[in-house]
Amino acid sequence: MRVRSVRTRLSTVAVSATLLLSVAACGDSGGDSGPVELRFSWWGNNDRAQATQKVIDAFQAQNPDIKVSGSSADFNAYFDKLATEVAAGDAPDVITLGGAYPREYGDRGALLDLARVQNELRTDKIDAAALGNGRFEEKQYGVPTGVNTFAVVVNPAVFQKAGVPLPDDSTWTWDDFARIARDISAKSPKGTYGAADPSSADMLDLYSRQRGEGLYTPDGKVAISRNTITEWWTTTVGLRDSGATPPASVTTELEGQPAPEQTLMGRGLAGMQFDWSNQLGSLRKASGQPLELLRAPGESTQKPGMWLQASQIYTVNARTEHPKEAAKFVDFLVNSAEAGKIILTDRGIPANSEVLSAVLPGLNPDQSAQAKFIEKVTPQVGPPLVIGPTGSTDTRLILQRLNAEVLFDRKSPAEAADEFVKQVEAAIGK
Amino acid sequence: MSDRTGSRTARSGPRRRETRVAYGFLTPWIVGMVVFTIGPILASLYLSFTDYTLLSPPEWLGLENYQRMLEDSRLHKSLLVTVQYVFVSVPLQLALALGLAMLLNRGVRGLPIYRSVYYLPSLLAGSVSIAILWRQIFGSEGLVNQLLAKVGVEGVSWVSHPDYALGTLVVLNAWTFGAPMVIFLAGLRQIPSMYYEAASVDGAGAVSQFFRITIPLLTPIIFFNLILQMIGAFQSFTQAFVVSGGSGGPADSTLLYTLYLYERGFGSFEMGYASALAWTLLVIIAVLTGLNFLFAKRWVFYGD
Numbered sequence: 001m002r003v004r005s006v007r008t009r010l011s012t013v014a015v016s017a018t019l020l021l022s023v024a025a026c027g028d029s030g031g032d033s034g035p036v037e038l039r040f041s042w043w044g045n046n047d048r049a050q051a052t053q054k055v056i057d058a059f060q061a062q063n064p065d066i067k068v069s070g071s072s073a074d075f076n077a078y079f080d081k082l083a084t085e086v087a088a089g090d091a092p093d094v095i096t097l098g099g100a101y102p103r104e105y106g107d108r109g110a111l112l113d114l115a116r117v118q119n120e121l122r123t124d125k126i127d128a129a130a131l132g133n134g135r136f137e138e139k140q141y142g143v144p145t146g147v148n149t150f151a152v153v154v155n156p157a158v159f160q161k162a163g164v165p166l167p168d169d170s171t172w173t174w175d176d177f178a179r180i181a182r183d184i185s186a187k188s189p190k191g192t193y194g195a196a197d198p199s200s201a202d203m204l205d206l207y208s209r210q211r212g213e214g215l216y217t218p219d220g221k222v223a224i225s226r227n228t229i230t231e232w233w234t235t236t237v238g239l240r241d242s243g244a245t246p247p248a249s250v251t252t253e254l255e256g257q258p259a260p261e262q263t264l265m266g267r268g269l270a271g272m273q274f275d276w277s278n279q280l281g282s283l284r285k286a287s288g289q290p291l292e293l294l295r296a297p298g299e300s301t302q303k304p305g306m307w308l309q310a311s312q313i314y315t316v317n318a319r320t321e322h323p324k325e326a327a328k329f330v331d332f333l334v335n336s337a338e339a340g341k342i343i344l345t346d347r348g349i350p351a352n353s354e355v356l357s358a359v360l361p362g363l364n365p366d367q368s369a370q371a372k373f374i375e376k377v378t379p380q381v382g383p384p385l386v387i388g389p390t391g392s393t394d395t396r397l398i399l400q401r402l403n404a405e406v407l408f409d410r411k412s413p414a415e416a417a418d419e420f421v422k423q424v425e426a427a428i429g430k
Numbered sequence: 431m432s433d434r435t436g437s438r439t440a441r442s443g444p445r446r447r448e449t450r451v452a453y454g455f456l457t458p459w460i461v462g463m464v465v466f467t468i469g470p471i472l473a474s475l476y477l478s479f480t481d482y483t484l485l486s487p488p489e490w491l492g493l494e495n496y497q498r499m500l501e502d503s504r505l506h507k508s509l510l511v512t513v514q515y516v517f518v519s520v521p522l523q524l525a526l527a528l529g530l531a532m533l534l535n536r537g538v539r540g541l542p543i544y545r546s547v548y549y550l551p552s553l554l555a556g557s558v559s560i561a562i563l564w565r566q567i568f569g570s571e572g573l574v575n576q577l578l579a580k581v582g583v584e585g586v587s588w589v590s591h592p593d594y595a596l597g598t599l600v601v602l603n604a605w606t607f608g609a610p611m612v613i614f615l616a617g618l619r620q621i622p623s624m625y626y627e628a629a630s631v632d633g634a635g636a637v638s639q640f641f642r643i644t645i646p647l648l649t650p651i652i653f654f655n656l657i658l659q660m661i662g663a664f665q666s667f668t669q670a671f672v673v674s675g676g677s678g679g680p681a682d683s684t685l686l687y688t689l690y691l692y693e694r695g696f697g698s699f700e701m702g703y704a705s706a707l708a709w710t711l712l713v714i715i716a717v718l719t720g721l722n723f724l725f726a727k728r729w730v731f732y733g734d
Contacts, residue, residue: 109485255679256590
């Protein structure tokens with residue numbers, strides 16, 4: 001009898017515990033007391049994480065009533081994680097995005113229209129072109145972190161060891177690029193290459209812009225022609241065959257490791273690599289070499305294909321419970337000299353002119369090299385980039401897959417070009 | 431007599447109460463089951479007929495998602511990859527498991543230690559860390575190539591070559607032979623030794639003893655392991671995700687069905703289509719398991 005009553009009591013406890021837990025799960029968001037908690041997410045390496053934490057600390061020191069917790073991941077993992085969090089309705093309050101992602105998430109209603117928090121977040125000092133990268137269909141979904149350009153990173157040490165002179169980037173052509181890359185590979189120790197495989201979605205944008213195309217039309221269709229893509233892949237297959245770029249399996253292995261430290265350039269194993277200008281610092285640090293930025297080949301002989309772009313864009317979650325505080329935090333990130341002096345050029349050259357002038361004197365040689373390069377190319381770049389429509393974030397992966405097919409000789413450049421256009425059309429046609 | 435009847439009525443009271451108590455204890459589990467399993471399963475069935483981008487409410491499409499599967503060439507590719515993966519890795523794994531179980535069954539000293547050591551991969555292999563380790567071992571400068579270099583062979587990067595990447599996943603799955611091995615070991619223990627004694631008196635060698643005694647008497651266990659491992663293999667995800675860096679690459683050569691499903695759902699926000707894919711996978715596994723049971727009548731021997 002006693003045993004039974006104990007059991008009954010225990011089972012009652014089990015039932016009530018379950019109920020309690022489910023009540024508790026619903027109830028943790030109501031409290032008004034205590035500091036407001038914000039979550040902030042970005043992608044990048046450890047250096048960026050450390051710098052960002054310093055910015056967060058500075059913000060919290062000024063705003064003791066707001067607590068910010070940051071989280072970061074490498075580029076590939078970041079967007080997987082973010083998608084899962086957004087799906088679960090549990091996305092961070094302040095989200096770093098870039099490229100076509102602000103449009104993708106904005107169109108789907110995940111981002112706050114920043115007009116609603118314009119008192120907390122001023123944008124009047126921000127470069128208008130960069131600001132445009134965060135505006136879609138009359139809605140400002142994001143604020144640029146800084147300005148960036150897609151260019152060639154070169155390792156002068158590798159050039160020197162191979163006895164190959166650095167090219168003049170005001171005149172060089174794609175043929176020069178291929179010849180130099182081949183020369184370096186031939187005259188360097190095994191495992192060092194003239195160039196990393198250059199195929200990427202950004203690269204196709206640049207290459208086709210030199211022919212007046214670009215990846216997308218302003219009304220959200222595919223602009224690049226099959227012809228251009230076929231020629232591109234014919235070139236890169238030629239680079240691979242001549243040994244200018246690594247064998248296919250090395251390239252595909254590198255694709256799974258997007259961190260700058262793991263790239264050929266970061267490991268000091270490539271003479272040239274196409275990359276974003278804000279990677280210069282990380283790449284220099286990783287390789288321990290005085291890497292330089294050059295304009296892309298073919299810029300002077302064809303139309304200029306390079307462009308300036310917001311390197312990253314801070315956005316606010318549409319479902320945030322604290323839009324004002326989130327906006328205040330973003331304002332601190334982009335408009336305060338204090339934050340600028342910590343972040344420096346890691347997220348691009350500051351887009352806020354006042355922050356830029358405050359930051360410039362404190363730049364180390366790595367960062368001022370990047371700033372000088374942006375300054376140099378600004379008058380030479382082509383028209384603003386047409387950012388891809390919703391669904392175009394798939395393009396990066398479509399290209400990666402087809403590039404592997406091409407490099408392993410499973411598809412001819414022409415077949416892959418057909419397939420590329422077809423798959424991108426399907427992705428953006430949804 | 432009267433005593434008995436009395437006790438019977440007396441028993442039904444406490445029994446009912448015990449049932450109630452049992453349900454009380456089961457409540458946490460039942461609530462979890464309904465909220466976290468049955469609910470989502472039913473929701474995904476509904477979603478499979480809709481266009482659902484996660485952020486806006488689902489829109490009814492009818493059968494469109496299922497029709498789309500017929501023309502989705504990447505889906506067909508992923509089915510092919512999955513079938514290759516399952517049909518190579520599961521037999522390999524079971525053969526390894528049976529072989530080692532037989533070896534251990536010969537009365538080795540320290541059996542519990544061997545059993546644990548061989549079982550360990552089954553516990554570990556689903557983890558991310560092992561998959562990362564795998565990528566290192568089969569990478570261009572990995573352990574495998576270092577060993578190959580010692581014998582003068584220049585290896586390729588196994589994980590990033592479309593011809594071999596799936597092979598590394600097959601090996602990884604086969605390596606998890608521990609769980610079926612333990613079950614085989616238990617099965618082998620149950621075969622009465624008198625059969626072997628009688629067979630050797632009649633002059634049967636080890637090979638014919640294996641095929642005429644061990645295998646037939648073990649068929650129920652083989653069947654059980656086959657069903658279990660096949661269902662498991664169809665649902666493999668972690669290894670392919672980590673080894674390929676989430677892309678199913680190179681060139682979709684490791685695009686397992688679940689990986690494609692994940693990519694559609696979480697990469698491209700096509701939750702409706704992803705749900706339809708999930709239900710199709712369920713049907714595929716159910717049909718194959720059904721076929722297995724059907725054929726089982728021909729080869730599984732339940733004794734007496």
